[in-house]
Amino acid sequence: MIHGVFHFGDCAINIAARELLRGGERVNLAPVVFDCLAYLIEHRDRAVGRDELVAAVWGKAGISDAVMGKTVLVARRAIGDTAEEQRYLRTVPRFGYQWGAPTRFEPPAADAPAPVAAVPVAVPPARTPRAPLYAMLALLALACALVWLRSRDTVTTTAPPAAALAADVTVVLPVDVAANADDGWLRLGLMDYIASRLRAAGVTVLPSDNVVRLVPAGTARDAAVALARGVAVRSHVVAAVVRRAGDAWFVRAELIEPDGATHAAQAQTDNAIGAGAQVADQLLDLLGRRRPDAAPGATGLSLAERLQRVDAARLAGDPAQARALIAAADTLTQAAPEMQLRLAQIDLRGGAFEASRDRLATLVAHVSAEAEPLLHARAQSYYCIALARTNRMDAALPACDRAIALLEPAGRPDELGRVYNDRGIIRLLRHEYDLAARDFAQARVASNLAGDALQLTKVEGNESTLEMAQGRYAEAVAIQQRIGERFARFGMHNEVVASLNNQTDTHLALLQPLEALKMNDRALALIDRVADASIRYLTKLQRADALARNGRLGEARQLFDEVLHEADGAPYAPERAIARTGQARLNLAAGRAGDALLLARQALPDLPAPPYGTVRADAWLIAIRSLHALGRTGEAAEETRAFAAWAAGDDDPVVTLYARLAVAEQAAAERRDADARHAYDDALTGAKRWGVPNALAEVAGSYGRWLLARGELSQAATVLGLVARYAEADYDCAVLQLSLYRALGQEGAARNALAAVRRLAGERPVPPDNGAATQAQ
Structure with missing residues (x-):
């Protein structure tokens, strides 16, 4: 295009x-x-x-x-x-x-010419399938839902993010600490405690993970205030300092109004958390809000301080320190449900999904929903994520449902927005698109009410993924560009790269391989800053696909090999399977059908659906085509029947298309022409209804080659005309046009098509310029 x-x-x-x-x-x-x-x-x-x-x-x-x-x-x-x-x-x-x-x-700015290289060898007779990465994108969305649990990389923020929130938001800045080095945890711990106490009284407070991203360590006070004011239309800012003098702790905070007016609150006690609670209550008086339950007494301060120390370590991106703090506590403190919840969150962040799931299962069984509804709801919400990350989607949904049922009457939009978002992701993975859209809409409202700018941006990202999953790429790409800028300003490299990956996949699906590679260049430049290994591997896999689509086959093979060697361990079995599928695709195109068959069959067991249904269909179609290339038509028939039976239970349009295509190609191989024509027409109707160029080219290419082989040139022209517009940018479509024009005896058009093939080929084969209007073989 x-x-x-x-x-x-x-x-x-x-x-x-x-x-x-x-x-x-x-x-x-x-x-x-x-x-x-x-x-x-x-x-x-x-x-x-x-x-x-x-x-x-x-x-x-x-x-x-x-x-x-x-x-x-x-x-x-x-x-x-x-x-x-x-x-x-x-x-x-x-x-x-x-x-x-x-x-x-x-032309658009910074437009670059397509790579030029040509090798005068025969064009392969069949196009290998190229499944879009919808499953990968959905997994990225789920990974992004866990980012604050799983990564806290160093950030550098130089400009305030665009105001994503319309609400009146209070921002509690990291606290300046004038005390011993051992008291450094108070910078984030006391900040989070004051923010939590304000939130418990109904104040809309920017979540602490937002603040940590927004105001990195070392930011001067005036700069921090300026950054905080950029997150909403109206922002109250709390800037506090804590000082230790002997056994006494002194906390002083300034409340800076949107118009610049300031008010002070201060307290002095023998405990920093106690002083912070008193200052928070004075801030509530200044904000005209009712104070929550009484501040913790002496008996509760030990647990409250320990929890805040753990949370400070987690906010600072130091899970090892957080775990050590829990381990150093007494047995009773370690067994406290609040502490067990922190351990489960740390496990989730570190990728220990099974351990987190088991710990949360015990927690929800022992914490009463009637006696402690908020704590039970939090445990259920993280249990939902842990179940999803261990591919137990059916069990994950009820856990989210139970959390939502408890949070809705509790008036906690901060918690509710996150759970609605998580449930929407699971429904997206299950292809329940209408229900996913409803959840994301609820998550958007709740996140806005909670003043959670990052969560709101994540919701928008998941909404764009939903658009892509339904073939609406034009709608999705504008959202991705916008949220990518927001994530970048918060220094959230995981999410920035996930957004760039989504944009890369959009260009691949639209048969714009050069634009896809340019977008992936931007993602690759940030990959060393990405903490989530799954996102790193998927970025490399997507680059390998983009390289192959631009004819840079050697580099693509190298990247697939790299992921296979690096993605070690059971959690990354799907990433290895995706790499094997990519290798199989390249081998089939190169005429090495035996190698392609082996790789595709190795990949299939590690691609469960959901969330990997599309890639699984891709691998299965490669295996069937490899069997045809090897002359093993009987085995191909068995695989086709199994593929079609499996696809019948999946409503993913790409899975359905690939299964129909396999049935058509099997009928063609068995010379059941009427059945083949019917299956091809069925697949083509579905591809046109789906409307995504990549899928349309897959079906039209297979159907068109079959018609050309039968000499049905008029019908072939009708079918291949559907993808003619993409021949200027896509190698496979250019090859199809060359085959058509040679079959029609259109020498001038064939010469132009051959020039396009040569321009786009890279390391892929180019038919010889024989100067005759003969059909390309």
Whole structure:
């Protein structure tokens, strides 16, 4: 697809963005009208025949002259043309149409030429499947839901993030500590304690993990205040200092109003937490809020301080210190449910999902929902995540349900937003898209009410993943760009890379391989800052796919090998399976069907669905095609039946398409032509309904090659015309066009198609220029 803007008259059309402007105003067009204009403008160097235009725009032959004429009439009106004047869109009698307007093309910024390399060898007869990474993206979304548990990398924030929150938010800054080195935990521990006490009284407080990202250590007070004011339309800022003098602790805080006015609160006791509680209560008086339950007495201070020390270590990204603090406590403190919950969170953060799951199962069994509803709800919410990360989705949903049922009447939007988001992710993985959308909408409302800027951004990211899972890439990419900027300003490298990976996959699905590689370059530049190993591996796997799609096969193979060697251990079995699938794809394209079959079969057991259904379908189709290439048609038939039976229970559209394609190719191999045609038509209908170029090219390519082999050139032209528009950027589509034009005896068009193949090939094979209009083999 061409990126950039075409200008003519007072109009401008951006084909990639599907936008037509006339006189600076957007013109809304039906999809077929826009596609008709786009195709004629893209091929403005020649007249376009009626049949070619029908194939490219409608994808079928049964379009009447009346429908065609009406479409052209509407297109002309949209750009200010008429049938009489024909200033822009000219009718070619008894043939078709031609674009006739002087047109200027404005390329996008920093546009780079496609790689050029050619090896004059035979073109492989079949295109290997290229499944989009929906399953990987969903896993990334789940990983991002756990980021604050699993990573706390060093941040560098130089500018305030865009105000994502409309609420009136209070931001408690890290506390300045004037005490011994051993008291450094108070910087984050006392900050989190004051924030929690304000929140318990109903104040909307920016969560502590947001603040840690926003204001890294060493930030000057004035700069920290400026950063805090950028997160919402109105922000109250609390800047506190704690000082130790002998056995006494002195805490003083300033409340800075949105208009700059300041108020002071201070307290002195023999304990820092006790002094912090008194200061928090005075701040509540200044904010006009009712104080919560009494501050902890002497008997409760020991546990409260220990919890805050643990939380400070977790906020600082030091899980080992947090675990050591718990281990150093007395037996009674270690057994406290609040401390067991911290241990489970630390396990989740460290990737010990089974250990966390087991600990949380014990906790929810022993903490009464009636006596301690908030603590039970928190335990259930993390239990939901632990179950999901151990691939027990059916059990995870009820845990989320129970947490939500307890949190809704408790008035805790901070907790509720996170759980709704987690449940939405699980429903997304289960392809329950309507229910996922509802959960994300609830999570958005709750996160905004809670003043949780990071959680709100994560929700938006998951909403974009939901759009992608339903084939709505144009809607998703704008969201991803916006949230990527927010995550970057918070220094959240895991989420930034996940957002870039989503944008990379968008370009791959839209058959824009060069743009995908450019986006992945940005992700790879940050990979050393990513703490989550799954995201690192998936970034490399996505790069390998993008490299292969740009013809850089050697580099792609090297990256697949790298992931196989680095992703060691049971938690990363899916990543290794994805790498094997990628290797199998490359081997099948290179004619090494035996190696491809072995790799695909090795990958299948480690790709459960959900969340890896799409990649599993990819591997299964590669295995079946490998069997066909080896002449083992009987085994292929058995695999096809098993594949189709498995896919029948999965409503993922790509899984369904690949299964239909396997059935069609099996019928073709067995020379059951009527069955093959029916299955191909069924698959093509599904691909057009799904509307994602990558899937459409997969089906149209297989169907078109079968029709060419049978000599059904007119029908082949209709089918392959569906992907003609992508031949300028996608190697496989260019090869298909070359095969079609040679079969039709169109020497000039074949030469142009061959030039495109050579330009896009990289290390992939290019057919010889034999100077004859013979069919490519």
